[in-house]
Amino acid sequence: MKTTMLLLSVALAALLSCSHAHKSFQSRIPNGDRVPNPCQPGAIWAGVGHQSPAGANARNPFGMDFKAAGLQWTVDLCRKDSDGDGLTNGQELGDPDCVWKVGAAPARTTGLSHPGICPLDSATCKNSWTVCPKAFSCPALDGANVTMRNLTLKPTPVPANETTYICQAFELNNTASPVHLIGSRPIIDNKNVMHHMIMYACSVKPEQTLFDNPKQCFMALGNCTEMLNLWGYGVKGECFNSNAGFRIGGDGFRYGVLQLHWNNPARHSGYTDASGFALYFTQNLRPYDLGTVMYGEGNLVLPPRQPLISVNHTCPSVCTNRYHNETRYITGATIHMHTYGIKGRISLWRNGTMIKDLSPLQVYDYNSPEIHAFDPPIEYRKGDEVKTECYFNTQKTNVTIFFGEGTSDEMCLSFLYYYPNDVSVSTDDKLGRCIGVSGINSCWLRSRITPQIERGCNITAMRNGEIPNRVYSEMAANKCFSRTGCDPLCRNYLENTLWPNNACYDPKRSRQMAEVLALGLFQLNSAVTLAISSTLFGQRFCEQEIKMLAEMDRPAAPDRTTTTARPPATPTSQKGGLSSEHLLIIIVVCSCLGFILILALLIFLSIKLKGASSAAGLSSGQQGAPDKSSVYKVYDNEASG
Numbered sequence: 200m201k202t203t204m205l206l207l208s209v210a211l212a213a214l215l216s217c218s219h220a221h222k223s224f225q226s227r228i229p230n231g232d233r234v235p236n237p238c239q240p241g242a243i244w245a246g247v248g249h250q251s252p253a254g255a256n257a258r259n260p261f262g263m264d265f266k267a268a269g270l271q272w273t274v275d276l277c278r279k280d281s282d283g284d285g286l287t288n289g290q291e292l293g294d295p296d297c298v299w300k301v302g303a304a305p306a307r308t309t310g311l312s313h314p315g316i317c318p319l320d321s322a323t324c325k326n327s328w329t330v331c332p333k334a335f336s337c338p339a340l341d342g343a344n345v346t347m348r349n350l351t352l353k354p355t356p357v358p359a360n361e362t363t364y365i366c367q368a369f370e371l372n373n374t375a376s377p378v379h380l381i382g383s384r385p386i387i388d389n390k391n392v393m394h395h396m397i398m399y400a401c402s403v404k405p406e407q408t409l410f411d412n413p414k415q416c417f418m419a420l421g422n423c424t425e426m427l428n429l430w431g432y433g434v435k436g437e438c439f440n441s442n443a444g445f446r447i448g449g450d451g452f453r454y455g456v457l458q459l460h461w462n463n464p465a466r467h468s469g470y471t472d473a474s475g476f477a478l479y480f481t482q483n484l485r486p487y488d489l490g491t492v493m494y495g496e497g498n499l500v501l502p503p504r505q506p507l508i509s510v511n512h513t514c515p516s517v518c519t520n521r522y523h524n525e526t527r528y529i530t531g532a533t534i535h536m537h538t539y540g541i542k543g544r545i546s547l548w549r550n551g552t553m554i555k556d557l558s559p560l561q562v563y564d565y566n567s568p569e570i571h572a573f574d575p576p577i578e579y580r581k582g583d584e585v586k587t588e589c590y591f592n593t594q595k596t597n598v599t600i601f602f603g604e605g606t607s608d609e610m611c612l613s614f615l616y617y618y619p620n621d622v623s624v625s626t627d628d629k630l631g632r633c634i635g636v637s638g639i640n641s642c643w644l645r646s647r648i649t650p651q652i653e654r655g656c657n658i659t660a661m662r663n664g665e666i667p668n669r670v671y672s673e674m675a676a677n678k679c680f681s682r683t684g685c686d687p688l689c690r691n692y693l694e695n696t697l698w699p700n701n702a703c704y705d706p707k708r709s710r711q712m713a714e715v716l717a718l719g720l721f722q723l724n725s726a727v728t729l730a731i732s733s734t735l736f737g738q739r740f741c742e743q744e745i746k747m748l749a750e751m752d753r754p755a756a757p758d759r760t761t762t763t764a765r766p767p768a769t770p771t772s773q774k775g776g777l778s779s780e781h782l783l784i785i786i787v788v789c790s791c792l793g794f795i796l797i798l799a800l801l802i803f804l805s806i807k808l809k810g811a812s813s814a815a816g817l818s819s820g821q822q823g824a825p826d827k828s829s830v831y832k833v834y835d836n837e838a839s840g
C-alpha cells in the first residue's frame with residue numbers, strides 16, 4: 200500500500216543547531232548570511248530560528264559538527280564534508296583553503312551551497328537532509344464551489360509567560376445546508392510566539408463571551424473535542440483526503456474553537472498575536488464525513504534524569520469491537536508529545552499482528568510535528584487495536600515530569616483522521632477518545648467492561664467501597680495521612696502489610712490501576728479515595744526525590760556528571776533517607792502538583808463519563824535502567840479482546 204507523507208510538508212531544521220541564536224552565529228562562518236536555500240532556488244537560507252523560540256532540537260549534520268567544534272569555524276570543520284555530498288564545508292561556503300577568520304572577506308562569495316543539506320540532485324548524499332519539504336499543493340482548494348474564510352484570533356496581547364493557551368469561538372457554517380471543510384492554510388501573525396494551533400469543532404454552542412473575548416483555556420475544551428485543523432512549525436497547509444471532508448453547517452458542526460499555543464520563553468512583554476486558519480469549504484459534498492480521534496495516556500509520571508523512558512498505550516480490541524460499527528479508513532495520523540519526547544510510533548494491529556506502521560518509529564521533534572497521510576487510506580476494522588508508543592529522555596531535568604498542558608509537562612497522544620464519521624453520534628459513542636489512565640481505559644470505564652477480578656484485585660470490592668474504606672482506616676492508623684505516606688510507620692505498613700496482602704494496592708501487581716479506582720471514578724466516598732490516592736502518589740517520590748534532593752544539597756562530587764544517568768533509587772526495600780523535614784515539604788508540593796494535574800484530567804474524564812465506569816491499557820516504565828524500579832513498574836496490561 201502506498202504511503203505518502205504529503206498532507207503536510209515538514210520543516211527542515213535550522214542551519215545551526217542552536218537555532219534561536221542563529222543570527223549571531225551566522226557571522227562565525229564564511230558567507231554565513233549568503234547560504235543558498237537548497238530547497239528554494241534563488242532564496243537565502245534563513246534558518247528557522249525565528250520559528251523555534253523553544254530553542255528547538257533543530258539539527259542537521261553541519262549544525263551538529265559546528266556545535267561540536269565549539270561554535271567556531273575551525274580548519275577541521277572546514278575540511279569536513281558534513282552532508283556527505285562530496286564537497287567540503289569550506290568548498291560549499293566559499294573558503295576552499297580553510298583560511299577564513301571571523302570578520303574577514305571569504306575567498307569567494309559566489310558558487311556557494313549548503314554545507315548541511317545535500318543538493319536535491321545529489322547522488323552521493325548519505326544523510327536524511329536531502330529531502331526538502333514538498334511544496335504544499337492542494338488543487339482541491341482552488342476548485343469550483345470552494346469558498347475560503349479566514350478565522351483568526353482577535354488581536355490579543357501575549358502574556359509575558361512561557362506557555363499560554365488562548366481560545367476564541369467562531370461560527371463555522373456560513374450556509375444553512377452542510378458543506379465540507381476540505382483543507383486549510385495557516386495565517387501566522389506573530390512568528391515569535393506561535394507554537395501550534397488547533398481548530399476544534401463543538402457539539403454545542405460555546406458560551407457567548409468566548410466569541411467576543413479570547414480567553415486562556417486548556418486542551419480539554421468541554422464540548423469542543425473534535426480536532427478539525429492542526430498547525431505546527433513548518434506546516435504549510437492541510438489537504439484532506441478527496442473522499443471526505445468535515446461536515447460543517449446544516450446537521451454538521453456549527454461552532455468551532457480556535458486554540459493557539461503561544462510559546463514565549465523569554466517572557467517578552469508587548470507582543471500581540473492574531474493568528475488563525477484560512478479554511479476552505481466546498482458545497483460539493485464528498486462521499487464521506489471526516490472525523491478525528493484522540494488516543495493516548497493520561498497519567499504520565501516520568502522520573503528525572505533518565506535517558507530513555509518508554510510509555511505505551513493501546514486502544515484495545517474490546518473497545519473498537521464495541522464502538523466501531525463498521526470498518527473505518529484512516530487518512531492521517533500524528534503523534535503528540537512535548538519537549539522530553541524523543542521518539543514515537545503509532546501502529547495498527549489485528550489479531551496480535553502488526554499490520555501497519557501509521558507513524559513509524561522515528562525521531563520526534565516537538566517543533567516539527569508531522570502528519571502522515573495515507574492515500575489510499577488504511578483499513579481500520581472493528582476489533583483492531585492502535586498502539587501508541589512514546590519515548591522520553593528526562594536527562595535535562597531534576598524533577599519528575601507529569602502529564603500536563605505546559606510545554607514543560609508531557610503528553611503521549613495519537614490523533615487519527617478517519618472516515619466515515621457519523622456526526623450524529625456523540626464523541627463517546629464512537630470512541631472519539633480512547634484515553635488510558637494508568638492502565639484503565641476510558642472506554643472500559645464508560646461501558647463497564649471491567650473484569651470483576653483484575654490481576655488479583657477484586658474490582659467489585661473496590662467499587663462498592665469495601666476495600667478503600669478498610670484501607671483508609673488502616674492507613675490513618677499508620678500515620679499515612681500526616682506525612683503523605685513518607686512517614687516510616689506508614690511505609691512499614693505499606694510495604695509489609697498492604698502491598699503483600701492486597702493485590703489492589705500492590706505496586707508489583709495492580710497498584711496503578713487501584714490508584715485510579717481509588718480516585719473516585721467509581722462513585723466512592725471522595726474524601727476516602729482522594730486521601731488514599733494522594734498518599735500513594737506521594738509514595739512515588741519518597742525514594743527517588745528524597746535521594747535526589749539530598750544529592751543536590753550536598754556539594755557536588757567531582758566524579759558526578761549530569762550526563763550520566765543515575766539508576767533509579769532502589770524502591771520499596773529501601774527505608775532510609777527520610778532525613779530532613781524540608782525535603783518532605785518539597786516532595787509533598789511536587790506530588791500534589793502532579794496529583795492535581797492528573798485529577799484535572801480525571802475530572803474531565805469523569806464529566807465525559809458521567810460517573811460511569813471502567814478501563815484500558817497503559818504501561819509506563821523504564822528502559823535502559825537495569826534495576827527496574829517497582830515504583831515505575833511496567834505493567835503488562837495492554838488489554839485485548
Ligand SMILES: *[C@@H]1O[C@H](CO)[C@@H](O)[C@H](O)[C@H]1NC(C)=O
Pocket residue numbers: 343344482483
Ligand atoms: C456547484 O454547486 C452547484 C450546487 O450544488 C452545482 O449545481 C454545480 O454543478 C457545482 N459546480 C461545479 C463546477 O461543481
Ligand SMILES: *[C@@H]1O[C@H](CO)[C@@H](O)[C@H](O)[C@H]1NC(C)=O
Pocket residue numbers: 349386477
Ligand atoms: C485571508 O488571509 C490571507 C492571509 O493573511 C489574506 O491574504 C487574505 O486576503 C485573507 N482573505 C480574506 C477574505 O480576508
Ligand SMILES: *[C@@H]1O[C@H](CO)[C@@H](O)[C@H](O)[C@H]1NC(C)=O
Pocket residue numbers: 358359360
Ligand atoms: C503568568 O503566570 C503567572 C504565574 O503562573 C500567573 O499568575 C499569571 O496569571 C500569568 N499571567 C497571565 C497574563 O496569564
Ligand SMILES: *[C@@H]1O[C@H](CO)[C@@H](O)[C@H](O)[C@H]1NC(C)=O
Pocket residue numbers: 370372373374375376448449453
Ligand atoms: C448556520 O446554519 C444555521 C442552520 O443551518 C443557519 O440558521 C445559520 O444562519 C448559519 N449561520 C451562518 C453564519 O451562516
Ligand SMILES: *[C@@H]1O[C@H](CO)[C@@H](O)[C@H](O)[C@H]1NC(C)=O
Pocket residue numbers: 403420421422
Ligand atoms: C456542554 O454542553 C452541555 C449541554 O449543553 C452543558 O450542560 C455543559 O455545561 C457543557 N460543558 C461545557 C464544559 O461547556
Ligand SMILES: *[C@@H]1O[C@H](CO)[C@@H](O)[C@H](O)[C@H]1NC(C)=O
Pocket residue numbers: 549550580581582583
Ligand atoms: C481475528 O481472528 C478471528 C478468528 O480468526 C476473526 O474472526 C476476526 O475477524 C479477526 N479479527 C479481525 C479484526 O480481523
Ligand SMILES: *[C@@H]1O[C@H](CO)[C@@H](O)[C@H](O)[C@H]1NC(C)=O
Pocket residue numbers: 522523524621624628629
Ligand atoms: C451504529 O449503528 C447503529 C444502527 O445502525 C446506529 O444507531 C448507531 O448510531 C451507529 N453507531 C455509530 C458509532 O456509528
Ligand SMILES: *[C@@H]1O[C@H](CO)[C@@H](O)[C@H](O)[C@H]1NC(C)=O
Pocket residue numbers: 652657658659660663665
Ligand atoms: C469480591 O468482592 C465481592 C464484594 O465484596 C464479594 O462478594 C466477592 O465474593 C469477591 N470476589 C472474589 C472472587 O473474591
Ligand SMILES: *[C@@H]1O[C@H](CO)[C@@H](O)[C@H](O)[C@H]1NC(C)=O
Pocket residue numbers: 595596597750751761
Ligand atoms: C540538576 O542537579 C544537578 C546536581 O545534582 C545540577 O548540577 C544541575 O544543574 C541540575 N540541573 C537542573 C536543570 O536544574
Ligand SMILES: *[C@@H]1O[C@H](CO)[C@@H](O)[C@H](O)[C@H]1NC(C)=O
Pocket residue numbers: 509510511588818819820821833
Ligand atoms: C512498548 O512497546 C515497545 C515495542 O513493542 C517495547 O519495546 C517496550 O518495551 C514497551 N514499553 C513498555 C513500557 O511496555
